[in-house]
Amino acid sequence: MTWDWEFAFEIFPDILNAIGVTIGATVAAYFISLTLGLVLTLLRRSSFKPLSLFVAGVIEFIRMTPPLVQLFFVYFAFDMSPFLTGAIVLGVHYATYVSEVYRSGIESVPASQWEASKALNFSTAHTWQKVILPQAIPPVIPMLGNYLIVLFKETPLLSGIYVLEMLAVAQMIGSDTYRFLEPVTIVGFLFLVLSYPSALFIRYLEKRSGQMPGSSEKGVKT
Amino acid sequence: MFTNIGEFLPFILEGLSTTVQAFLFGAALAYSIAIVAGLARTANLAIVRVVATIFVELFRGTSLLVQMFFFAFVFPSLAPFTISTFLAGGLALGFNYGAYASEVVRGAVLSVPEGQKEAAVSLNMSKFQRMRLVILPQAFRIMLPGIGNNSIELLKGTSLVYFISLADMTYRADILRGANTALSSQVEIYTYLLFTYFVIALPLVLLTRWLEKQASKGVSTA
Numbered sequence: 001m002t003w004d005w006e007f008a009f010e011i012f013p014d015i016l017n018a019i020g021v022t023i024g025a026t027v028a029a030y031f032i033s034l035t036l037g038l039v040l041t042l043l044r045r046s047s048f049k050p051l052s053l054f055v056a057g058v059i060e061f062i063r064m065t066p067p068l069v070q071l072f073f074v075y076f077a078f079d080m081s082p083f084l085t086g087a088i089v090l091g092v093h094y095a096t097y098v099s100e101v102y103r104s105g106i107e108s109v110p111a112s113q114w115e116a117s118k119a120l121n122f123s124t125a126h127t128w129q130k131v132i133l134p135q136a137i138p139p140v141i142p143m144l145g146n147y148l149i150v151l152f153k154e155t156p157l158l159s160g161i162y163v164l165e166m167l168a169v170a171q172m173i174g175s176d177t178y179r180f181l182e183p184v185t186i187v188g189f190l191f192l193v194l195s196y197p198s199a200l201f202i203r204y205l206e207k208r209s210g211q212m213p214g215s216s217e218k219g220v221k222t
Numbered sequence: 223m224f225t226n227i228g229e230f231l232p233f234i235l236e237g238l239s240t241t242v243q244a245f246l247f248g249a250a251l252a253y254s255i256a257i258v259a260g261l262a263r264t265a266n267l268a269i270v271r272v273v274a275t276i277f278v279e280l281f282r283g284t285s286l287l288v289q290m291f292f293f294a295f296v297f298p299s300l301a302p303f304t305i306s307t308f309l310a311g312g313l314a315l316g317f318n319y320g321a322y323a324s325e326v327v328r329g330a331v332l333s334v335p336e337g338q339k340e341a342a343v344s345l346n347m348s349k350f351q352r353m354r355l356v357i358l359p360q361a362f363r364i365m366l367p368g369i370g371n372n373s374i375e376l377l378k379g380t381s382l383v384y385f386i387s388l389a390d391m392t393y394r395a396d397i398l399r400g401a402n403t404a405l406s407s408q409v410e411i412y413t414y415l416l417f418t419y420f421v422i423a424l425p426l427v428l429l430t431r432w433l434e435k436q437a438s439k440g441v442s443t444a
Binding site: 001060061063064065066067068069070072073076077153154155156157159160167170171174180181184185187188191192195196199 | 287380399424
């Protein structure tokens with residue numbers, strides 16, 4: 001089978017149309033993982049041991065099982081739209097990864113910051129909000145950016161529960177015309193074109209964040 | 223609820239050997255590729271570096287499921303010979319996770335202090351000896367956590383062979399779901415499947431942690 005440009009141009013708009021669904025699912029899942037990830041991190045740090053152990057167990061379980069199986073589980077157990085199911089499952093799955101990133105950020109804040117806040121009579125909530133998180137989040141932003149790309153590349157999974165994202169459309173074209181070469185290659189090309197420049201940009205940010213004041217590399221001298 | 227375990231679980235477990243085989247084949251291929259591509263990216267010869275970089279970015283920049291579709295549906299129509307579904311799935315898993323793991327190898331090799339290389343040069347070691355006796359043993363210790371995590375991701379990734387109709391555990395569960403349409407049965411089926419993946423991943427996690435401990439024995443840390 002050889003590449004058929006005419007066919008490729010004919011189906012390109014159909015696949016490109018589905019890019020909205022792909023990006024929508026990515027953004028929705030990313031928003032869930034950023035917020036839920038923070039909640040998980042804070043719960044895991046709770047001084048109430050049973051709670052922190054329970055949360056740690058849940059995180060391990062989610063991280064160690066395939067997102068595809070989680071997708072099927074939620075899809076068949078709850079009556080939700082495929083799109084919503086996909087966004088929630090991917091969001092929750094990657095929240096467990098994102099929470100590790102937050103944890104590394106929080107652990108990089110020196111303990112003396114807690115002591116200083118206590119000396120100033122700040123409440124715990126106030127300390128988190130005004131002292132710890134503003135110092136913990138900015139250095140890990142590039143790492144968080146990585147998960148946006150990871151999520152983007154995971155969205156083809158959603159074709160498993162009939163979300164019409166790019167790969168699902170390509171597969172439909174393929175089974176209608178018996179030509180998979182063009183649709184699958186176009187999908188791969190679109191993923192590459194969108195994710196590679198973003199990855200380069202994040203690598204650039206990562207390099208730069210090493211030079212920001214307050215980061216662990218420079219600025220903080222003991 | 224959860225009354226059909228005697229019927230459902232054995233049916234799902236019939237896919238276990240396919241899941242394990244896909245994992246082992248994928249891991250063997252991935253780690254061979256990782257070492258070759260990882261070292262190639264640190265090579266002095268520019269052409270070697272460029273070829274390895276293109277390979278790695280191509281497989282990191284697109285999506286695993288898209289790659290699996292490519293090997294399963296596109297490749298057979300391009301090549302003059304046919305490949306089995308198992309081989310298609312295994313190749314996609316090996317190439318994709320190999321590309322990710324090559325970054326782990328590269329990072330580890332680069333993190334070995336320059337002085338070690340210089341010391342080996344001053345002892346008149348050949349390039350090959352330097353790599354085998356000085357750089358790699360030290361880099362290996364740094365690689366372990368990354369390789370361990372990559373292996374867990376690879377195991378989770380094997381569930382995607384469901385899409386190319388390879389009868390792994392996820393595929394078996396899907397057949398079971400088709401035959402048992404009651405909501406409680408569907409929840410039950412996917413609960414067993416989730417826990418089975420968890421049980422398989424658990425030794426992998428424990429092994430990684432144990433290896434990390436062993437490898438750091440006798441190494442002073444800052």
